Amino acid sequence: SSERKRKKAGPPKLTFEEIGGQDSAKQELREALDFLIRHEEIQKFGIRPLKGILLTGPPGTGKTLMAKAAAHYTNSVFIATSGSEFVEMYVGVGAGRVRELFRDARTRAAKENKENAIIFIDEIDVIGGKREGGQQREYDQTLNQLLTEMDGIYTSDAPRILIIAATNRKEMLDSALLRPGRFDRHIQVDLPDKKGRRHILELHAKNKPLDKNINMDKIAEESYGFSGAQLESLMNEAAIYAMRDDSQYITQKHLSMAIDKVMMGEKTDRESNE
Numbered sequence: 001s002s003e004r005k006r007k008k009a010g011p012p013k014l015t016f017e018e019i020g021g022q023d024s025a026k027q028e029l030r031e032a033l034d035f036l037i038r039h040e041e042i043q044k045f046g047i048r049p050l051k052g053i054l055l056t057g058p059p060g061t062g063k064t065l066m067a068k069a070a071a072h073y074t075n076s077v078f079i080a081t082s083g084s085e086f087v088e089m090y091v092g093v094g095a096g097r098v099r100e101l102f103r104d105a106r107t108r109a110a111k112e113n114k115e116n117a118i119i120f121i122d123e124i125d126v127i128g129g130k131r132e133g134g135q136q137r138e139y140d141q142t143l144n145q146l147l148t149e150m151d152g153i154y155t156s157d158a159p160r161i162l163i164i165a166a167t168n169r170k171e172m173l174d175s176a177l178l179r180p181g182r183f184d185r186h187i188q189v190d191l192p193d194k195k196g197r198r199h200i201l202e203l204h205a206k207n208k209p210l211d212k213n214i215n216m217d218k219i220a221e222e223s224y225g226f227s228g229a230q231l232e233s234l235m236n237e238a239a240i241y242a243m244r245d246d247s248q249y250i251t252q253k254h255l256s257m258a259i260d261k262v263m264m265g266e267k268t269d270r271e272s273n274e
């Protein structure tokens, strides 16, 4: 069933505190989410309700984490899916899945007695790419269905549904998706700066035995350009090196080796893609 396919679904316990760096993105997101929380005032002032937030930025920067934290922050049911799950050979299947997705969100919110539901769609560009020159594509219907569902959100009763979509190619998106009342709030999730990298490294070191003399600032400096996902990898590789060394602690040396390992890994990945 679709429930099974959306593996990432489930009650997220993740909070914004567990996301390293990304201070301004987290702040912007919280402000946007307050629209959901303060829905009564929003209505009183006649403000258009927020239906869609678009997170843009490179892979592995924590967009999925942000969506999960958003669900926690707003006490929402959380349903996660990816644009690629809607791509089908047969016309109409993708559109059916979009309908099912919204139905699932409503059913789960009712079952769990929640006022809000957040639907996270990763890789939105897969279904929401530009429709060029009237050229029909087999999944145009999928995108149309998504737009229809979004337009219908506030004409129906509870739950209040918010869609958070992620992409690393915003310029590829069809303008219909970006119109007011759809994904009209954009939040940039960039690669972390040095301070952010340090924060992320510390979060991922929490459950690991670190040597007291480690200079984490230096590691943050040397991991320039790393994403959150790569920093998580770095910490994990360092722990593996420490274990192989029969060391009691992860040392500076293990961390330096892990930086090289993650960098090399990236390089071989890229080469094998070429």
Ligand code: ATP
Binding pocket: 018, 019, 020, 021, 022, 058, 059, 060, 061, 062, 063, 064, 065, 066, 122, 166, 168, 200, 203, 227, 228, 229, 230, 232
């Ligand atoms: P993609 O675009 O590839 O889907 P993403 O931006 O959604 O990537 P996530 O799936 O949120 O990235 O991050 C992947 C993993 O990397 C997380 O589970 C976490 O371990 C780590 N990570 C990424 N960013 C951060 C961060 N800011 N703080 C802590 N951990 C992070």
